[in-house]
Amino acid sequence: MKGLAVDKGTRVTLNFALKFTDGQVIDTTFDKEPASLEIGDDNLPENFEAYLMGMSAGERGDFEVPPEKGFGQHNPSNVQMFQRSDFSADMVLEPGVMISFADARQSELPGVVSKVEGDQVTVDFNHPLAGRTLIFEVEILDVEPAQPTH
Template sequence: MKDLKIGEGTQVTLHFALLLEDGQPVDSTFERDPARLVIGDGNLPEGFEACIHGLQAGERKTFTVPPEKAFGQHNPSNIQMLSRSDFANIDELQVGMILGFTDKAGGELPGVIAEVDERQVKVDFNHPLAGRTLTFEVEILDVAPVSVQ
């Protein structure tokens, strides 16, 4: 199975690094245990998954992934002004803090505190990497058929 290419129905073991435009690392497995994923399981965003389709064990590649293929463009409508009183249970709100909020469907939604004053708090619900062009480096260690259990 050494010639098996990454595609639907495959499990992939790989090392990856995700870097900002300036080369600053966001995440990497190269110094840790490799990642293992099933193609199409949702653990890797579609844009990144598309980059590795067709690769085989032993290949190492670098891809530039534009925002629309990564975490989307920054959307101004995802920034909300909330009342400072909504945060009464938090002693010290700081710009850059990431807090968990509950969306209308009851799911958890992370928000980044963007501004704080006495009356209002600006919260950015965009993904922290939205609007960023990213570099995605991969080293494919193994490609295997998905085993049915």
């Protein structure tokens, strides 16, 4: 008998790995505790949940995730220029440094310094995985009905 299939209203325990197409691992649970999540709880982006639908315990899958279904395409308008004076004098500004900004709604918005030239600081607000095709490897360990929330 086949167990419960992954669908809305289920709690899934799984191991996963997110990799670049060259095999470089970005994140994985295969070497630690498995992840447990409720479908639709936003722990996993909806597009990634879609790959799990219909799978049941004991199944494995490898999915190639194009940018549109992953973290979106790289958007040039998400790259902003700032003056060095916009930052505190003691802040280290060099390529790769992540800085947290507050957006118009005061939500946290992370940006990564991509270039520093003289007084110009270029910050990229695209998701670090934007524009990348990813491999989503998954092993479903358990699927059970989600507990109703009171």
